[in-house]
Amino acid sequence: MNICLFDEAEISKPLSFDDKRAEHLLTVLHKKQGDDFTAGIIGGQSGVAKITCIDEAARQIFFKFTATGDGKPLNPLKMIVGFPRPIQLRRLLRDVAALGVSELHLTGTELGEKSYMQSDLAQPEAARELLLEGTVQAGSTHVPEVFVHRTLKECLEHMAALEGLQLICLDNINPACSLGEVQFSEDVPVVAAIGSERGWTDKERSLLEQVGFTRCGMGSRIMRTETAATVAGAIILNSMGRLSGQARQ
DSSP states (O other): OOSEEEOTTTTTSOEETTSHHHHIIIIISOOOTTOEEEEEETTSOEEEEEEEEEETTTTEEEEEEEEEEOOOOOEEEEEEEEOOOHHHHHHHHHHHHHHTEEEEEEEOOTTSOGGGGGSGGGSHHHHHHHHHHHHHHHTOSOOOEEEEESSHHHHHHHTOOOTTSEEEEEOSSSOSEEGGGOOOOTTSOEEEEEOOTTOOOHHHHHHHHHTTOEEEEOOSSOOOHHHHHHHHHHHHHHHTTOSSSSOOO
């Protein structure tokens, strides 16, 4: 746990010993009265919290939070991902949050397994805990938004305002270039689309091309959906200059 995140309403209240954040502070970090820990408000500022009292009788930790920064804002990268297996989706949600992807659009695809979308994680609320885990891993306060769409067409209609964005589609079938060859600008938002396990159909490729997506490859090796999404995200963010230099606060 690289940061303790709190809702706005929680930040001024004591933390119960039964809370997993308190357990981490006391049993993993061995924090004591007077010690500091990294904390932040979900969707808001990050900073330092000082433990003012550990009340053994009341089983509560009292602390005072001081904001110091904006908590590592999300990157201007949105991802469209063909709905993967639930076990893969769990990893994907954590990893895209850790990368600082601003939006994740999960979509059913023509070749995707329809039963995957019956998973509890198909409900955006159910995905939030895993997104929070990835956000905590990154030491950030900003949690990506997640959307679920039945089809790629529905997804693209939802994201209608794509003008001015750099649109990339991962596809090993006749790619125009390698993803590593594409030049990305730090300030031009990117949308990257990654298909499900069996990739895109010709109809879906046509839909993507009609709205301006460029097909890019990542070599001949076949990756799992969540691996491809994470690798692509890292390549894009590095090219944008967002993985180098001093970390953004």
